[in-house]
Amino acid sequence: MTRRTPVGIRDIGDALGLSMMSVSRALRGVEGVSAGTRIEVIQAAKRMGYRPNRNARSLASAHSTLIGVSIPSLFSDVFPEILDGMRATFDHAGFDTLIDTTHYNTAREADWAERMLDWNAAALVLCGVDHEPDLRRRLRDLRIPTLEFWDTTDDPIDVCVGIDHWKAGADLAEHLLACGYTRPAFIGVPEGRDTRADKRLAGLVATYASAGIDAVDVRRIDHRATFEAGALATESLLAAEGPRPDVLAYLNDHMAFGGLSTCMRLGLSIPDAIGIAGFNDLEINKILPMPITTIITPRTRMGEIGARNIIARIKGAVVERCVTIPTELRIGHTTRAPLSSGGPFSSN
Amino acid sequence: MTRRTPVGIRDIGDALGLSMMSVSRALRGVEGVSAGTRIEVIQAAKRMGYRPNRNARSLASAHSTLIGVSIPSLFSDVFPEILDGMRATFDHAGFDTLIDTTHYNTAREADWAERMLDWNAAALVLCGVDHEPDLRRRLRDLRIPTLEFWDTTDDPIDVCVGIDHWKAGADLAEHLLACGYTRPAFIGVPEGRDTRADKRLAGLVATYASAGIDAVDVRRIDHRATFEAGALATESLLAAEGPRPDVLAYLNDHMAFGGLSTCMRLGLSIPDAIGIAGFNDLEINKILPMPITTIITPRTRMGEIGARNIIARIKGAVVERCVTIPTELRIGHTTRAPLSSGGPFSSN
DNA sequence: TTGTACGCGTTATCAT
DNA sequence: ATGATAACGCGTACAA
Numbered sequence: 184m185t186r187r188t189p190v191g192i193r194d195i196g197d198a199l200g201l202s203m204m205s206v207s208r209a210l211r212g213v214e215g216v217s218a219g220t221r222i223e224v225i226q227a228a229k230r231m232g233y234r235p236n237r238n239a240r241s242l243a244s245a246h247s248t249l250i251g252v253s254i255p256s257l258f259s260d261v262f263p264e265i266l267d268g269m270r271a272t273f274d275h276a277g278f279d280t281l282i283d284t285t286h287y288n289t290a291r292e293a294d295w296a297e298r299m300l301d302w303n304a305a306a307l308v309l310c311g312v313d314h315e316p317d318l319r320r321r322l323r324d325l326r327i328p329t330l331e332f333w334d335t336t337d338d339p340i341d342v343c344v345g346i347d348h349w350k351a352g353a354d355l356a357e358h359l360l361a362c363g364y365t366r367p368a369f370i371g372v373p374e375g376r377d378t379r380a381d382k383r384l385a386g387l388v389a390t391y392a393s394a395g396i397d398a399v400d401v402r403r404i405d406h407r408a409t410f411e412a413g414a415l416a417t418e419s420l421l422a423a424e425g426p427r428p429d430v431l432a433y434l435n436d437h438m439a440f441g442g443l444s445t446c447m448r449l450g451l452s453i454p455d456a457i458g459i460a461g462f463n464d465l466e467i468n469k470i471l472p473m474p475i476t477t478i479i480t481p482r483t484r485m486g487e488i489g490a491r492n493i494i495a496r497i498k499g500a501v502v503e504r505c506v507t508i509p510t511e512l513r514i515g516h517t518t519r520a521p522l523s524s525g526g527p528f529s530s531n
Numbered sequence: 532m533t534r535r536t537p538v539g540i541r542d543i544g545d546a547l548g549l550s551m552m553s554v555s556r557a558l559r560g561v562e563g564v565s566a567g568t569r570i571e572v573i574q575a576a577k578r579m580g581y582r583p584n585r586n587a588r589s590l591a592s593a594h595s596t597l598i599g600v601s602i603p604s605l606f607s608d609v610f611p612e613i614l615d616g617m618r619a620t621f622d623h624a625g626f627d628t629l630i631d632t633t634h635y636n637t638a639r640e641a642d643w644a645e646r647m648l649d650w651n652a653a654a655l656v657l658c659g660v661d662h663e664p665d666l667r668r669r670l671r672d673l674r675i676p677t678l679e680f681w682d683t684t685d686d687p688i689d690v691c692v693g694i695d696h697w698k699a700g701a702d703l704a705e706h707l708l709a710c711g712y713t714r715p716a717f718i719g720v721p722e723g724r725d726t727r728a729d730k731r732l733a734g735l736v737a738t739y740a741s742a743g744i745d746a747v748d749v750r751r752i753d754h755r756a757t758f759e760a761g762a763l764a765t766e767s768l769l770a771a772e773g774p775r776p777d778v779l780a781y782l783n784d785h786m787a788f789g790g791l792s793t794c795m796r797l798g799l800s801i802p803d804a805i806g807i808a809g810f811n812d813l814e815i816n817k818i819l820p821m822p823i824t825t826i827i828t829p830r831t832r833m834g835e836i837g838a839r840n841i842i843a844r845i846k847g848a849v850v851e852r853c854v855t856i857p858t859e860l861r862i863g864h865t866t867r868a869p870l871s872s873g874g875p876f877s878s879n
Numbered sequence: 880t881t882g883t884a885c886g887c888g889t890t891a892t893c894a895t
Numbered sequence: 896a897t898g899a900t901a902a903c904g905c906g907t908a909c910a911a
Contacts, residue, residue, distance in 0.1 A: 191904055202881065202883080205881060205882075208881090234648065236903085237650045238903085239590050243887055243904075246906095247586070249629075260606070267606070267632065301582050410817060411818055472795065472796060551890090552898060568896085586888080881910105881911080884907105885909105887905090887907100888903105892901085894899075895897080895899095
């Protein structure tokens with residue numbers, strides 16, 4: 184087998200009449216070499232085209248610069264944005280990103296995590312806080328730095344950064360109630376697939392329930408959460424028997440836009456006959472003639488904070504175990520103007 | 532330092548009274564062990580919770596199961612789809628994906644590629660065929676399996692799979708000419724950033740030129756190729772002095788939808804007063820009330836074919852050096868009906 | 880500040 | 896079919 188590392192630390196040492204250790208120290212930037220030899224070594228390394236063998240490093244030191252990042256899917260705008268926020272920080276700090284897409288399958292996630300451990304990964308980044316119990320235990324026992332992101336919990340595996348999905352759902356419900364919508368529907372994917380969306384739904388249901396409204400029409404479509412999924416689910420919902428919902432809350436803005444298109448095509452008056460709400464405030468919402476009422480989620484910032492914290496953990500620093508970033512309601516044109524908090528007789 | 536691999540090949544051998552080599556052979560599934568010992572070893576490995584140390588493996592064998600994949604950006608629908616197509620195949624074959632996002636910076640790409648070599652990567656996957664000359668040379672010299680995707684060339688570093696962007700631009704121009712549009716504009720990002728888009732523009736310009744039309748109004752916006760970028764660029768274009776273009780060709784469907792929104796907001800009649808064309812046939816196009824005329828690109832399939840071929844290369848097989856996948860024009864409602872090929876007097 | 884001895888966990892090579 | 900020995904390239908621990 185032809186080696187791809189023709190020049191190693193030994194060669195530099197030989198060329199300079201130094202021991203391998205001096206070279207190693209100089210190259211890694213650690214204490215224990217005079218400034219002079221360090222410069223000499225670095226120059227020689229450059230001249231000779233030295234490249235470190237990362238596998239050998241990792242084997243010898245039981246450390247590595249590999250960080251494994253697992254996300255459910257690359258098709259969603261939200262995970263790419265979070266990932267991008269992380270990667271900028273990882274790159275800067277010299278870490279490489281080993282990626283996985285789980286497609287919302289926790290067993291696959293667990294298998295992949297083991298592979299990452301086989302690589303001696305410096306840290307693991309997982310989406311959400313719902314994982315295989317075995318994986319949770321194992322990562323804890325191993326004490327490997329682990330970041331859970333997007334969701335939050337009081338008891339993360341190690342550290343976490345995310346938003347409160349239940350509260351986001353509740354906040355949205357509050358707004359819809361204030362707008363006078365009394366027959367809500369939620370359109371999402373099958374239960375258990377996207378547990379964060381399930382939590383938002385739970386927050387919405389609870390809030391409506393505490394206002395005396397127990398009927399939330401839940402529609403689930405077995406499809407990626409796309410524009411098309413939103414359109415299809417909405418068609419089926421509107422074609423169904425029984426009382427029509429007066430407001431449709433979607434799993435995300437893309438599904439919401441699909442639903443919006445369907446409603447407009449059917450000639451439904453928005454937001455009067457029917458309201459529409461999304462989630463995430465995705466980029467498309469900037470250019471829609473009728474911006475969708477949604478919840479703004481801080482995705483890039485979440486990635487940056489998460490990356491910063493997990494790197495601190497790798498270096499052994501103590502960091503805040505759990506960071507919950509607030510979300511914000513964005514009122515668009517797809518929901519009616521809220522009734523004034525002064526009551527229905529206000530002139531607002 | 533606490534080791535994360537409490538049980539190694541040696542331990543299994545000790546437990547079974549076998550040498551490390553027999554264990555290694557059994558576990559790797561190579562020849563040289565009796566069926567009986569193999570089963571015994573595999574069971575013992577499972578029972579004892581053996582996990583291979585991948586760095587040690589890679590160091591000893593000068594092979595690894597790491598594949599480095601570099602893409603310009605995660606925000607685009609097209610790269611995630613290609614990547615997803617690849618990953619499915621990689622996963623299945625037992626390869627791990629080390630990812631990079633270049634943000635269209637070839638120098639960063641080259642640096643990252645070196646790091647991948649430091650990891651002893653089994654293969655490199657790069658976007659497009661325009662790279663730092665040094666990187667090209669080096670990968671060739673090293674004979675490391677390399678896949679270039681999305682674009683094509685007669686002379687790839689190693690193997691490539693992609694589409695002919697120049698021809699795609701030309702095909703679109705043919706259609707727009709057939710529709711009777713004579714004052715085309717192209718809306719994209721700064722020249723050199725997205726070299727594939729530059730090639731499509733070149734194909735469009737050449738085709739219009741061969742029809743005697745030399746004026747193509749090119750607008751570039753320094754922004755990610757998003758809905759918003761399309762909207763902003765279109766606003767500025769339509770506000771400009773001089774004759775207004777009668778058809779707008781965009782870098783992709785997202786920018787096109789942004790432009791479409793702007794045109795509709797300004798009350799322009801589409802497709803008569805002004806035509807709109809995109810690129811890629813992205814998912815959003817399925818649900819638009821007015822589907823955008825675009826070019827369908829085979830993204831998932833490209834990823835799968837590319838992954839299959841690069842794995843074959845890793846295994847030493849000979850594969851087609853260059854696969855060019857055809858694209859297809861999708862005629863939407865944002866361009867006028869083409870004049871019949873029979874000429875202007877036809878009753879078509 | 881510099882150097883020596885050894886180990887990291889596995890695979891290649893050559894023997895039996 | 897199985898085993899002994901020697902790398903793989905580097906870092907840790909300790910000595911000088």
